[in-house]
Amino acid sequence: QAFGNGPHFCQGSHVARRAVADVMLPILFDKFPNMSIPNRDDVIWRGFGFRGPTQIPIRLQ
Known part of the structure; x- marks a missing residue:
């Protein structure tokens, strides 16, 4: 996910990553x-x- 950077950094990014x-x-x-x-x-x-x-390359079985 891209949340932006600098002055336009997404304030909800930490909540989204935690979810x-x-x-x-x-x-x-x-x-x-x-x-x-x-x-x-x-x-x-x-x-x-x-x-x-x-x-992270993963193998699903």
């Missing part, structure tokens, strides 16, 4: 209990101020 973490991730994990990261070296970590993954 994904609290609601969507448990549903995803329940639906795909054997989900895995095929190659952990393919996960790209970046960030300024908060370091996190920019993409």
